[in-house]
Amino acid sequence: MNLLDSSIVPEHAHEIKDEAREFAREHIEPNAQEYFQAGEYPHEILEAGQEAGLVAQDIPEEWGGRGLDLPQLLALTEEFYRADAGIALTLQLASFGCEITYEYGSDDQCEEYIRPVAEGDQISGLAVSEPETGSDLAGMQTRAEKDGDEYVLNGEKYWIGNGVEADWITLYARTGDDEDNRYGNHSMFIVPTDAEGYEAEHIPEKMAMRASKQAHITFDDCRIPEENLIGHEGAGFMMLADFFNHGRVIVSGHGLGIAAAAIEEAWEFSHDREEFGRTINEFQAVQHGLADMLIDFESARSLTWRACEKVANNDHAGYWAALAKTTATEAAVDVSEQGMQFHGGRSILDERRIARVYRDARIPVIYEGANEVQRNLIYGQVP
Numbered sequence: 001m002n003l004l005d006s007s008i009v010p011e012h013a014h015e016i017k018d019e020a021r022e023f024a025r026e027h028i029e030p031n032a033q034e035y036f037q038a039g040e041y042p043h044e045i046l047e048a049g050q051e052a053g054l055v056a057q058d059i060p061e062e063w064g065g066r067g068l069d070l071p072q073l074l075a076l077t078e079e080f081y082r083a084d085a086g087i088a089l090t091l092q093l094a095s096f097g098c099e100i101t102y103e104y105g106s107d108d109q110c111e112e113y114i115r116p117v118a119e120g121d122q123i124s125g126l127a128v129s130e131p132e133t134g135s136d137l138a139g140m141q142t143r144a145e146k147d148g149d150e151y152v153l154n155g156e157k158y159w160i161g162n163g164v165e166a167d168w169i170t171l172y173a174r175t176g177d178d179e180d181n182r183y184g185n186h187s188m189f190i191v192p193t194d195a196e197g198y199e200a201e202h203i204p205e206k207m208a209m210r211a212s213k214q215a216h217i218t219f220d221d222c223r224i225p226e227e228n229l230i231g232h233e234g235a236g237f238m239m240l241a242d243f244f245n246h247g248r249v250i251v252s253g254h255g256l257g258i259a260a261a262a263i264e265e266a267w268e269f270s271h272d273r274e275e276f277g278r279t280i281n282e283f284q285a286v287q288h289g290l291a292d293m294l295i296d297f298e299s300a301r302s303l304t305w306r307a308c309e310k311v312a313n314n315d316h317a318g319y320w321a322a323l324a325k326t327t328a329t330e331a332a333v334d335v336s337e338q339g340m341q342f343h344g345g346r347s348i349l350d351e352r353r354i355a356r357v358y359r360d361a362r363i364p365v366i367y368e369g370a371n372e373v374q375r376n377l378i379y380g381q382v383p
């Protein structure tokens with residue numbers, strides 16, 4: 001069964017899709033269960049991905065990357081997440097946030113910070129969420145105060161991918177308090193993780209995507225040079241909104257990869273497991289369940305690829321990105337739940353791929369904006 005069929009993928013993305021599939025078969029799939037159970041950061045697989053030119057390659061060619069566009073990244077994402085969501089997340093987070101610098105930053109910033117990520121010498125992260133504020137982007141409290149030719153950072157960030165491992169992060173921080181302009185109060189900064197006053201520790205062990213690591217970061221009078229402001233003060237919210245439109249198409253790909261894995265597992269198990277003298281796929285109820293899984297998956301995949309085109313062309317991007325993110329990530333939850341049911345008691349065995357997929361499916365409905373927030377965007381941005 002080849003659920004991630006190429007016919008829906010634009011021609012120019014086929015080559016990268018094949019590369020990603022081959023890499024996933026060789027490096028991700030065989031190691032997925034071990035890293036999940038150990039909850040370890042997959043350093044070696046990340047290094048292999050960097051060497052294979054499959055990590056951080058959205059970065060434009062002028063800064064050392066391959067300049068992969070949105071359809072190419074989506075094609076790669078589906079393949080990686082089908083193989084394992086936790087390892088895939090680590091590979092993708094290695095350049096999380098870089099887009100903000102290469103889109104809005106200066107050439108000097110790109111040379112110093114973006115090029116080493118494209119070349120596999122450094123990794124980055126993006127710090128937006130806080131312990132007390134997650135969904136309300138305009139409500140974030142971490143502050144950057146101008147002091148001479150420096151900014152002084154104070155506050156906390158939570159859930160930050162690579163907050164411990166990264167060489168530098170893109171930070172979203174408050175630089176204003178204008179009540180009448182809630183969306184103009186934040187700015188973006190490049191913060192080296194070895195800056196004095198930057199402290200990060202891993203958050204407690206997760207039940208899902210265990211091969212990726214998130215951090216709780218504390219900024220305590222952490223000073224960075226004023227040159228580390230990306231673009232201009234007050235533009236942070238706008239940059240983030242644009243960035244998330246692309247990100248949500250990619251997170252739709254997380255959902256599709258996870259859903260494909262769940263369907264493959266359910267299909268194989270139900271064609272093998274015998275009860276009442278026949279394999280359970282011979283029961284019509286099971287056939288209908290499998291059919292419903294395929295309906296969910298194919299509908300979500302069609303919508304996602306349509307949204308990808310819309311977002312790439314900046315055609316009502318916020319609306320389409322939210323539609324796809326919601327549909328594809330909820331398809332992953334629904335099909336993995338059904339996949340668990342068809343596995344009977346064995347569904348809960350830790351060693352089973354379906355048990356891993358079922359847990360991983362819980363995350364994309366939350367990150368990159370909880371799906372309730374996506375529904376607000378769909379309603380509010382209807383063309």
Ligand SMILES: Cc1cc2nc3c(=O)[nH]c(=O)nc-3n(C[C@H](O)[C@H](O)[C@H](O)COP(=O)(O)OP(=O)(O)OC[C@H]3O[C@@H](n4cnc5c(N)ncnc54)[C@H](O)[C@@H]3O)c2cc1C
Nearest residue numbers: 126127128129133134135159160161366367368369370372
């Ligand atoms: C594995 C993982 C990796 C992550 N990586 C990063 C990262 O690298 N960088 C980063 O900055 N963040 C990251 N996040 C954080 C993620 O973006 C937040 O968890 C998410 O935005 C939700 O915020 P919250 O968890 O604080 O939930 P809250 O904002 O507290 O929301 C809790 C629940 O309240 C409901 N809710 C909230 N707002 C509304 C609303 N307006 N309308 C209706 N219902 C609502 C929803 O049911 C929601 O799930 C990551 C999270 C996870 C789980």
